[in-house]
Amino acid sequence: MKTSDLIAALAADPVPEPIRLGRRLAVSLALGLLGALVLYALFVRPRPDFMAALGTIRFNLKFVDAAALALPAVLLLARLARPDAKAGMLVFWLFAPLALLGVAVAVELAVVPQVEWLPRLVGRNWMFCSTMIPMMAAPILAALIFALSAGAPQHPALTGALAGAAAAGLAAFLYASHCPDDSPLFVATWYPLATLVCAAAGAWAGRRFLSW
Amino acid sequence: MAGDEGVYRRLLEEIGRSARAMARAAFARARLGDADVEDAVQETLLAIHLKRHTWDPGQRLGPWVNAILRHKIIDAMRRRGARRLEPIEDFQDFLAAPAEEDPHAISDARKLMEALAPRQRDIVSAISLEGQSIATTAQRLGMTEVAVRVALHRALKALGAAWRRSVA
Numbered sequence: 001m002k003t004s005d006l007i008a009a010l011a012a013d014p015v016p017e018p019i020r021l022g023r024r025l026a027v028s029l030a031l032g033l034l035g036a037l038v039l040y041a042l043f044v045r046p047r048p049d050f051m052a053a054l055g056t057i058r059f060n061l062k063f064v065d066a067a068a069l070a071l072p073a074v075l076l077l078a079r080l081a082r083p084d085a086k087a088g089m090l091v092f093w094l095f096a097p098l099a100l101l102g103v104a105v106a107v108e109l110a111v112v113p114q115v116e117w118l119p120r121l122v123g124r125n126w127m128f129c130s131t132m133i134p135m136m137a138a139p140i141l142a143a144l145i146f147a148l149s150a151g152a153p154q155h156p157a158l159t160g161a162l163a164g165a166a167a168a169g170l171a172a173f174l175y176a177s178h179c180p181d182d183s184p185l186f187v188a189t190w191y192p193l194a195t196l197v198c199a200a201a202g203a204w205a206g207r208r209f210l211s212w
Numbered sequence: 213m214a215g216d217e218g219v220y221r222r223l224l225e226e227i228g229r230s231a232r233a234m235a236r237a238a239f240a241r242a243r244l245g246d247a248d249v250e251d252a253v254q255e256t257l258l259a260i261h262l263k264r265h266t267w268d269p270g271q272r273l274g275p276w277v278n279a280i281l282r283h284k285i286i287d288a289m290r291r292r293g294a295r296r297l298e299p300i301e302d303f304q305d306f307l308a309a310p311a312e313e314d315p316h317a318i319s320d321a322r323k324l325m326e327a328l329a330p331r332q333r334d335i336v337s338a339i340s341l342e343g344q345s346i347a348t349t350a351q352r353l354g355m356t357e358v359a360v361r362v363a364l365h366r367a368l369k370a371l372g373a374a375w376r377r378s379v380a
Contacts, residue, residue, distance in 0.1 A: 003257070004225075005340035006258070012217065012339045019265040082266045083283060212259060
């Protein structure tokens with residue numbers, strides 16, 4: 001086929017594509033969250049002393065941390081879906097949850113006696129934590145990848161990894177209400193581990209489904 | 213870009229020219245030869261067409277077009293570089309290769325059209341090769357104009373997918 005022939009065919013195909021990237025991303029995100037909530041209701045649920053825990057700093061910090069990851073990640077994804085994307089200052093906000101965790105760990109180490117460090121780090125629930133966060137993140141990641149596949153990201157694997165991190169952040173936000181372990185030593189160990197698993201899965205999915 | 217056919221066609225022709233110049237320069241720098249340049253141009257145009265909804269009308273068109281050109285041409289080079297460099301034994305072969313006619317381009321094009329359903333192939337060749345209008349094609353095939361448009365759109369999407377598969 002000659003290029004001029006291809007152009008003729010393309011020009012004869014002016015079917016306006018009604019895809020609106022931003023809207024598709026928002027709707028997919030809502031559906032993915034719904035999937036995560038179903039898993040939460042079936043297998044996770046809030047911990048018994050949820051109301052009492054709401055008053056404690058360590059418990060609330062888990063939600064702040066998860067939101068600090070999910071929010072900039074989702075906003076950045078909405079940009080990276082387009083080929084002419086400029087990441088801008090949003091990238092730096094991705095370091096906010098790490099900085100927050102770093103400070104929290106430093107304070108925890110300062111106020112808690114040394115014999116307590118290891119028990120707090122291992123916690124009671126590390127196995128469930130590092131399983132359930134990726135499990136609940138899975139439907140969110142799938143929905144995000146579906147939405148992004150309508151886009152044209154310059155870096156498919158990287159964009160996929162970010163989608164994985166965003167999904168992990170949202171899943172961690174839900175999971176935090178169940179987990180009996182509140183120490184930053186626990187959170188800084190197992191939550192990032194779960195996030196890495198999700199980011200790796202996202203990078204694979206991105207390479208596979210977001211290339212164009 | 214949602215405007216009329218003539219404007220869109222001229223835009224595609226202009227983008228095609230930029231893509232050709234860019235691809236030729238990039239291929240030359242990478243010592244890939246000119247043979248696959250036109251394939252890269254066509255891949256780029258198809259990507260522009262199939263991803264046109266990723267252009268935000270609030271932004272300038274130029275940077276968006278450039279981003280797609282760069283992405284597709286680098287992509288095309290990387291894949292062809294790997295394919296082309298692999299069987300090369302010595303430097304002499306490497307120098308001789310670009311001057312020859314490219315056998316891949318022909319087989320690629322044939323393969324790609326084969327990926328389409330017969331009716332799709334019919335429509336694409338009627339509109340592209342024979343230069344018929346949507347209305348005439350619809351009349352000849354006993355279809356409505358809308359059906360022809362939809363079929364053409366699907367055919368172009370299938371062509372894009374076949375392209376990705378063939379070079380993956």
